[in-house]
Amino acid sequence: MNSKKHLDFGSVASDVATTIDDAVTRSEAFQKRKLEKAKEDGLLFSGSGAGRSSAGASDGEASRHKPKRTKVARATREQPSAKASDPWVNTTFKVKNSKKERLHRLHLERQLAGLTPYTKQDFIDEAIDYVLGKYERASRARVAGE
Incomplete structure (x- = not known):
């Protein structure tokens, strides 16, 4: 059957x-x-x-x-501060837990308040620009002084 x-x-x-x-x-x-x-x-x-x-x-x-993303927020992510043709790449590194928590808190507070930029990526990009600029100026000053 x-x-x-x-x-x-x-x-x-x-x-x-x-x-x-x-x-x-x-x-x-x-x-x-x-x-x-x-x-x-x-x-x-x-x-x-x-x-x-x-x-x-x-x-x-x-x-x-969730706060709506504005055109300003998208433009910030898509156009890094240094060059418009500079592509985003993935990288991995370790940070201290206290810094991770502070970054996460900043991200959430700004996102809930509807402020831009609010992405962790934007904060890290801006911080790296600041640090690189600081040390590049110091290196140029040291080379010029020698």
């Missing part, structure tokens, strides 16, 4: 929709826990940030609100 199973596509679609809804709910809960942990760790202020506070918002609503 050869029996074939027939797929009930309505049932499959319903299962997929339920799975997606569950994943979204878990993701929202995860984002809420992450935000609460950042507040507990002192990385975020509980007060309002330029009208973008989660105070008074529903649980799901608070985790979904």
Whole structure:
């Protein structure tokens, strides 16, 4: 006896929709826990940030609100301060934990306040420009003095 199973596509679609809804709910809960942990760790202020506070918002609503990126923010990321044709590259290095936490706090505070620049990448780029300029001037002064 050869029996074939027939797929009930309505049932499959319903299962997929339920799975997606569950994943979204878990993701929202995860984002809420992450935000609460950042507040507990002192990385975020509980007060309002330029009208973008989660105070008074529903649980799901608070985790979904992100400041809209402006054209200014995109332009800052796409055009490094030195040269417009200078491409972004990936690099990895270690920093002290205290500096990482300060950078993360600055990033979150500026993002919640809707200020630009607010990306960690922009902060690091600006800091590297500053340090390189400082040491390049010192090297030129030393070479000129010899």
